[in-house]
Every structure is written in C-alpha cells, then in structure tokens.
Amino acid sequence: MSDAPYDIIIGLEVHVQLQTQSKLFCGCSTKFAAPPNTQTCPICIGMPGTLPVMNHRAFQLALRAAVALNCEIAPFTKWDRKNYYYPDLPKGYQISQYDLPFSQHGWLEIYDPKGKVEHKRVGITRAHLEEDAGKSMHDEHAGKADSKIDLNRAGTPLVEIVSEPDMRSPAEAKAYLTELKLLLTYLGVSDCNMQEGSLRVDANINLHVHTPAGKVPTPIVEVKNVNSFRAVERAMAYEAQRQYDAWQETGKRLGDVPKTTRGWDDVNNVTYEQRHKEESSDYRYFPDPDLVPVRVSEAEVEHVRASLGELPSQLRERLEREQGITTYDADVLVNQGRELVDYYLALATACGDGKQASNWMQQDVLRTLNETSRTIGQFNLTPATLADLLRRVSAGEVATSRARDVFARMVERSESAAEAMQALGIERIDESELVAMCRELLAANPKIVADLKEGKQQAAGALVGQAKKRNPNVNPGRVRELCLELAAEF
C-alpha cells in the first residue's frame, strides 16, 4: 500500500445520538439548541427518589443500527452504572452497558469507488446504549472561575459503536465514518449532524513499526472528540507521524506506558496531550438496580431485520445493475441520501434512460440544489416534469445545450418543458426543412464541400455554426450528419 516504515492501526469509537423525540429514561425533549435547562425534569437531573424508565423507541432504533451492522443481538441485556464525579453528570453515574452490551461482533463494509481505499470489512466489536451527560460552560472572566451547567443534553440516548482496530490508514478511517454515517442516516437511526454533536468520534491509534527484528507496536493513543471527518483524517495522519517520531526518539513500545489521551487542535492541526487524571479512573461499574433487564426475542430481531429497507451498499449495487450506471455514479447518487435516490429512480423510469437521468441528476439537479440551498424534497420539478424534458432531448427535439436553458427556465418559473421551450422559441424543425437548409449552405460554401470530400470532416463545424445562426432550434448533431451525407451531391 505505502512504503512508510510502519503500519497504522486505527480503531474508532463513535457516539451516535439516536433520533428520538424524548430522552432515554424520561419524557424530556431532545431537540437541539433550546435555552439551557429548559428540557429537563426531576428524572434526568437526577433528583432524589426519581427513577429511570427505558424509552422503548430508543432501544428499537439502537436495535436497527446493530442489526444493520451485522451484529449479534443479545437475548438478554442489562444496564450498568458507570460511577464518576463530574458537574455535568447529575446522578454521579452514567447509565450505560458494560459487560453485556445489547449487541456485538458485527461488521461494516467500507467503500470507496475512487479506489483509494480497499474494499473491506471493518469489524464492529460492540454497540451499546447509554445516556449522554450534560454540558459545562466555563466562564472565567473577571478572574473568577464561574461554571454553568446545561442539563438539556443529560439523558439523551446514544449508541456507542466500537470498531475493531481494523483500519490501516487515515483514508480508511474516513471511509469507515462516511459509510457508517450514510448507513445510520438511511436507517433513520440518527441525523448524524456533527455540528450539533449527534455524531462524535474518539480514535485509537498506534503503529507497528517495521524493524529488522520484526514489527514493533507503539503505545496506543486515544484522540478525543475529533469532530469532522476531515479532522479524523488529518488527526490520524498527524498522530501517525508523531508516534513514529516519538518511537525513534524514545523507543517506547506498547506496554511500556499506559494508554494516553490526546486532544485534536483543529486550528493548528496538531494533537496535544491532555491531563492524566482520567486515565486511572475506576468507574466501579455494577448493574443498575433501578432498571429491569431487557429481553429481546429472535422474532423481534427478525422483525427489525425485515424492516430495515435497502441499505446503501445494496442500493449502489441495484443502481449499477438496473440502471446501467457506473459504480462511481451510483455512489454519488446513494451518498446524497435515500430521498434523492428515489427521485432519481422515478426520473430514470419515466424517461427510460438511467444513464441520462444520472447525468442530469449529478450535473444539473445537484448544482441547482446546491446553488439554491434546497434539498431534493424542496425541489420544484417533479420527476415526471423533468423526464419530459429528458425525453425531448433524446428525441432530438431540443439540443442538449439548449436543454440547459429550458431546464433553468423550468426551475425558475415552475414551467413544464413544453411551456419553457415555447417561451424560448424552441420548435422542432421539420427534417425536409433541415435538408433544404443544409443543401443551401453546401451550395454557398464550395470550399467546405471540397474539404469534406477530401475527408476533412471537421470542416462541417462551420456549417453547423451557420445553421444555428439561421435557426437556433436546429439540432447541431443532425446538421452535421446531413452536411456530411449531402456533400457527395455537389
């Protein structure tokens, strides 16, 4: 793969916020950006005497994710308390899952149509459910340390998805995250909005340095809260080089020092050492006596499996197979989300040409959506309306270059293809009229006729230009064909 003097070993821990209306153990809303502490109740702020009751919807969503990640689902799963003190942790413990997660031993296939990353399966060690903590806000102006706590987020349901250390490059780590995010979005499990913290990544990384005596593992470093895919790629690249430099300098190998935690500085593109205090934490996990264990039947898992719908990888394959488009094109479409794919499929069916539909989607539709900051759901042309234009293009009623103007007008005024074409003065020119026009042009340009007869086909270009001038509706391709054909008559 590369000729670096080491292999990079990466494993990712991804926290995903489930798309529920309410929190994991109470009825409070999970909506983002509400004023501080307005989405709290005695339960999620851990007031004395209150008890958690599990949100079944959250468990169902988590189950969806785990089944789609090919995990084994535990028939019996319990809740554990992870005890530690922190101001944003209202109960003094977090309700999580420790030794019996609801799912484990799955895999996710990573995908890169550009071929930069090998197609492969990354193992999923486990996926478990837990509640989120609140947020501390530190205000240290005026020399006085003043901290405020917002517990709106406390109790929000998270699935923590832990991968095996199967990734071998920063690009693979990024591909894994991209595919994971796509999958979870397709499943409706999470909106995976990284800006709002719906998807948070901690990365474990170390190197296997090649030495004459064999491969030597360096100490594992956990890089915390890397909050964009680009940052994951850059942080991993930085960290690999840093570990290699450190290894050359100190020779410290795995086991010589405990696992350390580093933060990612997105501005300066470096990882930095964090305080050691969290390292030796003893969380004193034990089963939460306030919550009854959850039993999941085989039938329930099957029901979830049957309700998953088409996953991105299956969808890519189907688009390639049924619509005859390339892997790359299928990937671009699928990455835009299920809604856009559905639009594409309707368009392809209506116009009867999957390849043409794919080109229009990727070029014109996506560009328009981007320029106007719309989603496909907000796009004003129905697949049938757009298909009508595409059919007219195929039938030669309108040249591709003019069709772009028609499209623009359709979008701008919500017009049909026919309306837009009429407004732009685009009419189909009768074949006999076109033949007559070509004859006239040939007759008027003996030099070009001579060139054509000598086989200089590019000479026809000038005639196409003249024809367009006479009538902008002519189909340039057809004019060219006719001129080549009719030149023999002169």
Next chain:
Amino acid sequence: MSLVELTATEMLAGLEAGQFTSVELTQACLAQIQQHDGRIGAFLKVLGDAALERAAEIDARRRRGGPVGRLGGVPVAVKDLLCTRGVTTTCASRMLEGFVPPYNATVIDRLHAADAVIVGKTNLDEFAMGGSTENSAFQKTRNPWDVERTPGGSSGGAAACVAASMAPLSIGTDTGGSIRQPAGLCGVTGLKPTYGRVSRFGLVAFASSLDQIGPLAHTAEDAALLLEVIAGHDPLDSTSVDRPVPAYSQTVRQPLAGLRVGLVREHFAAGLDADVERAVRDAVRVYESLGAKVHEVSLPHSKYCVATYYIIAPCEASSNLARYDGVHYGYRTATDVTAEATDDEGALVAMYRRSRAEALGPEVKRRIMLGTYALSAGYYDAYYLKALKVRRLIRQDFDRAFEQVDLIAGPVTTSCAFKIGEKVDDPLAMYLVDLYTVSANLAGIGGLALPCGYNAQGLPIGLQLQAPPFEEERLLRAAHMFQQATDWHRRRPAL
C-alpha cells in the same frame, strides 16, 4: 378509650357513622403529637394546617354524600424518606435540609387519592442507614414504651408515632428490616411487602434492589388497608411489578385453614434472648391451637445474610448517594476551598469533598466507604459479585423451605428495645440487629412483624412472619388470625 387509640378501621367506621369528623380525629392526633412528641421525637415535621384543611375538605365531601377514598379522613404519618411535593424531604440528613421536591412519591399520590390526611414526616436514621434512629442529623427518636430506649430503625419515627397513638397509620421503608425491626421493638404491626409490590418512585434510594415501602399500623387489618392503597404497578418504576392488587382489606378477615407454619432451625441459636424465644414459641402454639401444623425448616445460608447485606447495600448506597455532591442541589460547603485544593484535584474536587464531609453523618460515610471499596477494581469479584451469588443461594433456601410450609414464623430481633447509646459506638453490634430481617430483603420476599408478648420490663416482643413472593394476603390473614386470638396488639404505652 381515647379517639387516638382507635385503629384505622375503627376510625373509618366512626367517620362513616358520623360519630366524629376527620377534623376532630386530626385535631386529636395533632394534640397527641403536641403533647408527647417533645419527649418521643417521632416527627421531623408536623403538617398541622395542611392536614386540618384536608380533613375539613374530606368531611365536607362526606357530608355532601360525595365519593370518599379508602382512607377517607384517616391520619397517616410518612417517613421523611418519601418525597412530598412542596414539603421539605430531608432524609434526616443535613445534606437535604431544606430540600423541597417539586414532585410526590407515587405512594404519596396514592395516599392523597385515597383521601388520607397526612399529618407529618417522621424521623429516621440518616438516609435510612441505621437500626436505632440515633443516626438522624436532627433528633433522636425514643421508644414510647421506655424513653431511655431506642424505637429501632431506620423507620423509628414511623413505628414510634403509631405506638404513641400520634397517627393510627404510618408509612415506613424497609431495606434490611427497617419496618419490621422498629415495629417489633415498638409493639406495632409492620409489613415489608415483596420487592416490586409497591412503587419506589419518590422514595429516596438507599439500596435500590432492597428498598421497599410498607405500612405500619396497630393491626394487620389496618396494615392490609394501607397496603391496598399504596400497592400496585407504577409506570414510573420499572421494577414495580404489573400484577393485580388483591383486596387485602377484605381477605384479611378470612382465616387460613390447614396452615403449615415453619420454624427455622437457625433462628433459635445462641444469642437469642430467652424472653423473645419464649414469646415466639408461645405465638407458634397459638397457631397450633388454631389448627396449624408446625414443621422445622432450614435456611442453611442464613449465617451469611448479614455479611451479604453489608456488601450489597453499601455498594448500591455508595452509588445512589453520589448525586449529593454539592453541585446540583442540597448542601454545598460555605468554605472557600481554593486554599485546600491540591494541584492534582483542583477546586472542584475539594468542593465535593468538603460538601460531603460536612453534610453527611458518620454512618452514611462508613457505608459509602464500604461500598466504594467493595465495587472498586480488584475487589468487585471478591465482594460484590460473591455477595450476589450468596444472595441467590439465600433466595433458593426460601424457595425450598416454602415447598414444605406456607409461612415461616420466628423472632424479629434477638432482644427487646436496647438503650439509646448502647450500640452507637459499635457498628458491628448495630448491624446484627438486622439478623432475622435482612434475609427477606435479600430474597425479595415479604415479611411482617407483629407484637406477640412483652418482657419483664414491659417491652414489646415481635413475631416475624415470612411468606413466598406476592403472598402478602397470606401474611396479613395469618397475622389477623393471631390478633383475633390474642390482644398484645391492643396494648398502648403509658406516655
């Protein structure tokens, strides 16, 4: 007999017949409290005005012929470990001094729905940790039969207020015997229901897997009535069990035919006071005279009960009490901790430490330390996990015993009420007061204590009955049979 010495059932009959009003009853109880609680110390808070207002409202409704709940106008006292909306809930701790919950415990809601008149919040050992109500941060409760002695604990206030006729009914909680032991020492009837029978929502947790709320009363009949009101599934407590609540107050009067009573071999070992043993054996003879057959059974793991309990309960407590950190509510140190904060921990940890150091009492700290230790890495398997395994064996002992007998009868405590101060400096001796009661909490089964005699000094002796899970009906019916045949439960202390 004065109004306050009536049982709740008698009070209800009097209210129905118009012999007196709920206001009169409530006034009588408040007067009794006013007159005697200075010496007994059963109440942390008396809700005089609110109770009288409520009583008047219920009286008015009854006069109009409107619907009146099962406890229509009967005074009830509540252990101050249950959250009461708008009323301080202190758990007898400085930590929660002044804590006013914005919600009710489910049991409180059910009492309201049944038209009970809540007269006050009773004293307890801090966070229910203790066996003598001497660990309250605010006051000691005294035994109405002898004010030099403790009422037991942790529901000492709940038992003493019934014994002293300050309320005919009270709500206690039982984690290792905290209803039955004080009931036994105060000569009242107390029931720890099966785990899951009564919602724990709003009960400030001590050890979540052991805690259960239950009634204290003069008689089994009254306890049945109160249990009927508070029992049942609660969607706010996933450990509360969804099964119908029997009509305890009706079935309690039906005697049990062909009853098989078990005596546990291990209960009558060294250390059992002779008076207590005699009273318990006499009580069993009462059952025989009523047609019961007595069998000896064995609970071979009972010798591990106290040790197991003192691993599991502190483990859970250490976690349950972690929320009292001075950050969100409750006590926060007034001391500026910046000077004492080391570089390693920072001011935040120093603030946690000082707040907890200042506001928690020694027994609570002891148990937090025990639990933290037992759960920590390297000790978990040896202590907590081992204790869970023994707990299962203890439950199996009961399952086996209940294949042979319908009920187990035995002592509640090894001896009668002990002197205030007698065991405070000896935590291990204090832990042994739970010897006969903890097993029911570990096994999750129901247990009932009722008076079965008095010793030479006139101190009550308790009889404990235990039954398989969800057989509260059986316990209450058996207790009522006994109370039909005897009159120990009719005695009232001279105050």
